[in-house]
Amino acid sequence: MTPANGPMSWLGFLSPEDPVRHLGPAELEAALLEGLGSADDEAAFAAANRLALEAFRAGSQATTTGICERQIAYAMAVFQRHGDARIMAFGLQPAINLLRMHGYAGDLAASMDALRALETIADGAPARVFGLDVPPELAASRGKWAVVMRKLARSTCLVESAKIRWRRGRIAEMIEESRRMLAKWPYVTSTGPFHASEAALLAGVGDHGDHVGKPGVAPMLRRIGDIHRLAHSVSAVSETAFDLAVRLHETRHIGRQATPSSATARQLASIGDSFFRLGNHPHGTTCFGEAHDLAVEFDPRLAGLIRDRWSAHAGLSAVPPRRETASLDAARLTRLAAIAAGRLDPGGSRPGG
The missing domain is CATH 1.25.40 (Serine Threonine Protein Phosphatase 5, Tetratricopeptide repeat)
Structure with a gap:
């Protein structure tokens, strides 16, 4: 079966994902300027992530790539200077954004490499994903932000491995990979995310969806x-x-x-x-x-x-x-991308310290 001929081909996955509320251009621009103008790295990264999403939706892969690579370079520079595990957790999201961009409409091989690297990080081992180098001491750490990184990496594997393969028509591979990950992380049928659990159901392969009827399933x-x-x-x-x-x-x-x-x-x-x-x-x-x-x-x-x-x-x-x-027009995207590049200058001083 391919997405082109199934009854769910027009809609795709039904599993919950983090919501991104739609904002009009003026309201969105104001929110992005506020975030990018903040001295708090978390707020600045959140704004840059949303800006990268808007650029991708507008069809500008170059702008999306530029924003994400700037975020990753900034995270690496701050980590190398200050040993800040928190900034590495923030830096993982733009790497995931690049994975999605390439997986949905770009370099599929690069996205598959990134998925393998994320699974390595989820397992507590060092890996490099789109320029973000997670060293051994951070990968295996029991600290809060290392745990956050491993959880984010695992969730991304469970979601994007299925979504990317579905969009690319690699249905048998999607089902096989989802089955493998469910065997590795069986508890996700009760905790989520549910995309790996949903994959066989979406494709209409009932025997692989039997886990949905087992005790403890959400x-x-x-x-x-x-x-x-x-x-x-x-x-x-x-x-x-x-x-x-x-x-x-x-x-x-x-x-x-x-x-x-x-x-x-x-x-x-x-x-x-x-x-x-x-x-x-x-x-x-x-x-x-x-x-x-x-x-x-x-x-x-x-x-x-x-x-x-x-x-x-x-x-x-x-x-x-x-x-x-x-959405944001080309002029607004260009101006906001320049502001983001200035705020996330890897060679500059960190705001507030």
């Missing part, structure tokens, strides 16, 4: 498994499938506060799609409407994807108008 993962099973079963319209769809919609509020709205929107959209495929347009319309309203707040691009799928079932006249997804 309720959210069970729900995701049910949504996937519904999507893969509605080709044979049955009362059982309809009852499952109704139950999934009626229980949509359970645990919602702990679920980022973008993930909730994806789950509702999948249920709505299944309702339409079952021939129940009223229920499908309700689910798609709720999904669209949630997605607009967090991810207008996802809202557009949901709207397009909804209109394919119901027609353009039945769906809301398309929302504009204004």
Whole structure:
């Protein structure tokens, strides 16, 4: 199976991820300027990470790369001068951003190398990932920030190994790698992240999704498994499938506060799609409407994807108008990237000390 011909090919993973709330250009620029102007490295790195994301979404891989490499160089310089483990934890995120950029739309081999390096870091061993050198003494440390780094590296492997391979159409490899990581870190079926657990379900390979029914599995993962099973079963319209769809919609509020709205929107959209495929347009319309309203707040691009799928079932006249997804224009991106480069100058003095 490839993403092009499965019932979930239009939507992808349903597992929760860290939410990134959509901001208009003026509000976003103000927030980025505040972060980049802060003497606190954590605030500056958070702003630079968001700026790199906006540059990637705008199609500027060069700007994205420049921002991330500047962050990594700054983190390495500060670590070498001050031995600050905290800054290395901050520096790992831009390396992960580069991994995603290359994995989704760039140098796939580089992203695979980075995933292997991250797994090495997660195991407590030294590795280099996109210029960030994690030395042996930090890799094996029991200190707070070393633990943070290992946890972030492990979570990234569990999420991005599956997502990158799904997007690249490497489905058999995605399932095999996910199975390997679940054997290595079996507890993630109860703690998350759930992407490795979801991979076989997304591809419709039921025998590899049996772990979802085992004791101790998180309720959210069970729900995701049910949504996937519904999507893969509605080709044979049955009362059982309809009852499952109704139950999934009626229980949509359970645990919602702990679920980022973008993930909730994806789950509702999948249920709505299944309702339409079952021939129940009223229920499908309700689910798609709720999904669209949630997605607009967090991810207008996802809202557009949901709207397009909804209109394919119901027609353009039945769906809301398309929302504009204004973002930072090229001039703003260039100006903010220059500010970020100045704030994160590896050769300069560290703000506040």
